[in-house]
Amino acid sequence: MADDPRAAARAAVEAAPGEPVSAAVSRAGDLFQLLRDGKPWTRAQLAVTTGLARSTVAGKVDLLLNSGLVVSVGEAASSGGRPPSRFAFHAQARTVLAADVGASHVRVALTDLNGDVLAEERAGLPVTAGPEAVLSHVVAAGKRLLAEAHRPDRLLAGVGIGLPGPVEHATGRPVKPPIMPGWDGFDVVGFVQRSLLVPVLVDNDVNIMALGERAGFWPGVDDLLFIKVATGIGAGIISSGELQRGADGTAGDLGHVRVARGEGIVCRCGNIGCLEALASGAAVARSLAANGVAAGSGRDVIELASHGNISAIQALRQAGRDIGEVLATCVNLLNPSVIVIGGSMAAAGEHVMAGVREVVYHRSPPLATTNLRIVLSRAGERAAVMGASQLVSQHVLSPAGIEAALAALVAAG
Incomplete structure (x- = not known):
């Protein structure tokens, strides 16, 4: 499934301007993709754009x-006769639990x-509490948020979950x-679906x-790398507008790429010289502690740097160089236009x-x-819940998702 199902509809229209594209919008679910831009349309405009009969x-x-x-959403200007009705995508019609x-927290959003986050x-x-404890919390928190927002369960479109480890998508x-x-x-899916x-x-x-x-800050960028630097280090790769997961879902595992400065340093994966063993929050803290600086975590390192501790500042800068060594290869290979640095260590800023x-x-x-831009995350701590929401929206608002929803609506009478 394409990460942005609107792209197919747009491409069909743009491929042959002025030509009918009725084959590409043969179903209501296909037509809906044109409406997802949020702009008001009239039936006549859709008929002209798609080449379909007005009826x-x-x-x-x-x-x-x-x-x-x-x-x-009201009426368009009339060119004579009754003004045509306009309509648009209603994003508030359904809610998503994200x-x-x-590693040590659970954030649930409606x-x-x-x-757009409502609550x-x-x-x-901690994730080490185990799947049943963590997922039970997710379900309970989700139900609380739905109740507090006065949104009935029947308006829940789906649940999106991000986990801090490899997932078979x-x-x-x-x-x-x-x-x-x-x-x-x-x-995970089966456990949550017992309740929702x-x-x-x-x-x-x-x-x-x-x-x-x-989705939140770079909607026009089709080639983007998101680098999470926290307990681990990884990359989310968006190329040609689509998320790249690789053959087995492990694309972007930068934390276990070997770097030059890592000779003799053992990573928790068992290999020598991994980026994560040098540049993660825990690794930087260990390095400082070994040199007599009181730092037990990445958060401690950031706190020290914020108060001008030279050792902490130098250690963070070196961590950035180590990450840059791996990212230089990524730039040569993938040619992104934007690299976003996020995760808890992004709080170290510049x-x-x-x-x-x-x-x-x-x-x-x-x-x-x-033209490459290397920037700090603008979504910050909300990046993951925003993305989990997108994961659900892309699924339920895809042509197949819309067709399934409409079929259920018709079946229910």
Whole structure:
């Protein structure tokens, strides 16, 4: 499934301007993709754009209006006679539960279909508590948020969950996650659906952070890398507008790429010289502690740097250089136009960024970096829940998702 199902409809229209594209919008679900831009349309405008007969368009629009996903938004200017009605996508027609499960926290948010956060809550629950405890919290928190927002369960479109480890995207099951004891192969989807009978989508946390950052702040960027620097280090790769998961869902695992400075340093994965063993929050803290600086975590390092501790600032800058060494290869290979640095260590701000930029711009060819932007995450702590919401919206608002919803509506009478 394409990450942005609107792209197919837009491409069909743009491929042959002025030519009918009725084959590409043969169903109401296909027609709906044109409406997802949020702009008001009239039936006549849709008929001209798609090449479909006005009666055919009218029937499909009526189905969408009945679903609540499209609403009337007034009348267009009349060129004579009765003014035509206008209608648009109604993002508030359904809600989404989005969960960000981190190493030591769980954030659950209620959003609309555009990913706008309506309400949220955060708890300090470690992922090591196990899947049943963590997912039970997600379900309970989700139900609380729905009740407090006075949104009935029947308007819940789905649940999106980000996990801090490898996930088999097709099944939503974690696969040998290194910091998630008890989660390997656990049926996350099945467990949640015992309480919430809606689609449940699960992915690696950095993948959904990439989706959230792009949707919220870089919607026109088709080639973007989101780099999460926290307990681990990973990348969410968006290329040609689509999230790249790789053959087995492990694309973007930058934390276990070997770096030059890592000779003799053992990573928790068992290999030598991994980026994570040098530049993660815990690794930087260990390095400082070994040199007599009181730092037990990445948060401690950031706090020290914020108070001007030179050792902490130098350590963060070096971590940025190590990350930049790996990212320079990514730039040469993938040619992104934007690299976003996020995760808890992004709170170190320009200390890490300076090191990243120093190496990337030095080691990558001018053509690949002339228009390259390396920036801090603008979504911040909400990147994951925004992306988890996008994961659900892309599924339920796809042509097939809309057709299924309309079929259920017709069957229900």
